[in-house]
Amino acid sequence: MNKILKTYGLHNYGEIPQMASLSEKDREAIEVVGRVLPFKTNNYVVDELIDWSDIENDPIFTLNFPRKEMLSQKHYNVVNKLLQAHTDKKELAEVVNKIRFSLNPNPAGQEHNVPVMNNIKLKGIQHKYPETVLFFPSQGQTCHAYCTFCFRWPQFSGMSGLKFAMKEADLLLQYLRSKKQVTDILFTGGDPMTMNASSLAAYIEPLLKPEFNHIRTIRIGTKSLAYWPYRFLTDIDSEEITGLFGKIVSSGKNLSIQAHFNHPVELSTEAVKNAIARIRSTGAQIRTQSPLLRNINDKPDLWAQMWRKQVDLGCIPYYMFVARDTGSKQFFEVPLERCWTIFRRAYRQVSGLCRTVRGPSMSDHPGKIQVLGVAEVKGEKVFVLRFLQARNPLWVDIPFFAVYDPKATWFNQLKPAFGEEKFFFQDKSKVFTTKPFMFE
Numbered sequence: 336m337n338k339i340l341k342t343y344g345l346h347n348y349g350e351i352p353q354m355a356s357l358s359e360k361d362r363e364a365i366e367v368v369g370r371v372l373p374f375k376t377n378n379y380v381v382d383e384l385i386d387w388s389d390i391e392n393d394p395i396f397t398l399n400f401p402r403k404e405m406l407s408q409k410h411y412n413v414v415n416k417l418l419q420a421h422t423d424k425k426e427l428a429e430v431v432n433k434i435r436f437s438l439n440p441n442p443a444g445q446e447h448n449v450p451v452m453n454n455i456k457l458k459g460i461q462h463k464y465p466e467t468v469l470f471f472p473s474q475g476q477t478c479h480a481y482c483t484f485c486f487r488w489p490q491f492s493g494m495s496g497l498k499f500a501m502k503e504a505d506l507l508l509q510y511l512r513s514k515k516q517v518t519d520i521l522f523t524g525g526d527p528m529t530m531n532a533s534s535l536a537a538y539i540e541p542l543l544k545p546e547f548n549h550i551r552t553i554r555i556g557t558k559s560l561a562y563w564p565y566r567f568l569t570d571i572d573s574e575e576i577t578g579l580f581g582k583i584v585s586s587g588k589n590l591s592i593q594a595h596f597n598h599p600v601e602l603s604t605e606a607v608k609n610a611i612a613r614i615r616s617t618g619a620q621i622r623t624q625s626p627l628l629r630n631i632n633d634k635p636d637l638w639a640q641m642w643r644k645q646v647d648l649g650c651i652p653y654y655m656f657v658a659r660d661t662g663s664k665q666f667f668e669v670p671l672e673r674c675w676t677i678f679r680r681a682y683r684q685v686s687g688l689c690r691t692v693r694g695p696s697m698s699d700h701p702g703k704i705q706v707l708g709v710a711e712v713k714g715e716k717v718f719v720l721r722f723l724q725a726r727n728p729l730w731v732d733i734p735f736f737a738v739y740d741p742k743a744t745w746f747n748q749l750k751p752a753f754g755e756e757k758f759f760f761q762d763k764s765k766v767f768t769t770k771p772f773m774f775e
């Protein structure tokens with residue numbers, strides 16, 4: 336049966352049949368919080384993933400729908416007051432933008448990773464680690480639904496100047512031609528799978544030519560398996576999509592779908608199971624990742640269940656991330672120690688085939704920092720950390736230590752242990768002499 340995508344946002348959420356079961360307070364929260372954080376859901380999420388009989392606790396409702404607690408009391412009251420006074424659009428927009436700017440809209444300095452070629456800033460590219468280039472196709476800067484925790488939310492809320500998107504494939508190809516150390520290209524967004532098949536093909540097909548033999552893997556980061564599995568089943572161009580996937584694989588490259596799943600419910604429908612099977616039948620691999628989020632998935636058994644289910648379906652668990660310092664961080668954040676405890680309690684109960692997963696990992700300016708655990712060294716309680724990925728590849732895999740802090744939720748709150756002033760990678764006298772990785 337063909338399923339047609341219907342999306343809902345602030346302007347039409349009243350049409351969602353299940354809305355009738357919501358309280359006045361829940362509806363007000365959508366109106367108020369939905370002005371500040373982007374809000375979008377769709378008929379698959381609403382009909383097949385959310386359990387409307389228990390909205391208070393439903394993780395997928397929390398994943399898509401604005402809740403009151405996602406804004407500070409102060410911000411909530413300010414916006415609510417303006418709405419009730421029917422303040423004009425312009426004034427409201429100014430206040431909303433001010434609030435947005437106070438919510439750290441561009442965490443971990445992503446703008447530092449934008450390369451320059453022939454004096455042109457390649458705004459749709461991020462190149463941080465030598466072997467992998469991130470590409471943000473301009474038509475893919477939206478998603479089938481929006482996650483309330485998303486750190487890419489400025490891209491959806493029209494905050495100009497914060498958009499990472501590239502219009503032309505030519506610049507990408509030119510850049511990749513000159514960068515022989517690049518083995519992986521990761522299409523990301525938003526969600527590149529919101530593009531139609533011909534747009535996606537226009538970016539990907541040129542990469543299959545012999546001059547790009549150094550690109551061994553094409554990765555596509557997507558939430559579509561969780562939010563719109565019909566993308567691969569009954570959408571009008573779904574066969575073209577899977578045909579393109581097959582073409583990538585038969586060209587001799589790896590195709591890795593980096594699938595974003597936050598909760599086992601997203602792996603439970605017939606549609607997602609069929610979509611995974613359909614993708615795998617093209618020869619593509621599916622790797623999975625998710626941040627760890629309070630109020631959504633902060634329980635070890637749930638992660639164990641998620642990884643087992645993924646392996647059952649032929650997917651490869653890949654990353655568990657620490658929630659980023661942005662947007663409604665206070666609603667979703669989990670202290671680092673608790674992240675590690677949840678990871679460990681999940682990891683220890685699953686088969687080695689699930690233990691391909693790595694985490695909990697913080698993607699911060701210097702790199703991807705994994706919390707290996709809490710330990711006591713000569714009477715000092717410390718966090719043991721390491722880089723899974725680093726701006727300077729020589730930093731990777733070297734254990735380092737931070738003062739134990741039970742409240743810390745992000746790397747910038749940590750201090751070096753043992754009375755040191757700097758972490759090893761911040762100390763110029765210790766930074767390993769090497770030709771640093773350059774974009775030139």
Ligand SMILES: *Cc1c(COP(=O)(O)O)cnc(C)c1O
Binds near residue numbers: 463464467469703
């Ligand atoms: C995570 C990430 C990558 C990919 O890293 P892998 O460990 O190879 O998956 C590439 N670029 C950036 C900026 C990243 O954050």
Ligand code: SF4
Binds near residue numbers: 482485488524595
């Ligand atoms: S699918 Fe990814 S990019 Fe899109 S809203 Fe969710 S977290 Fe953000």
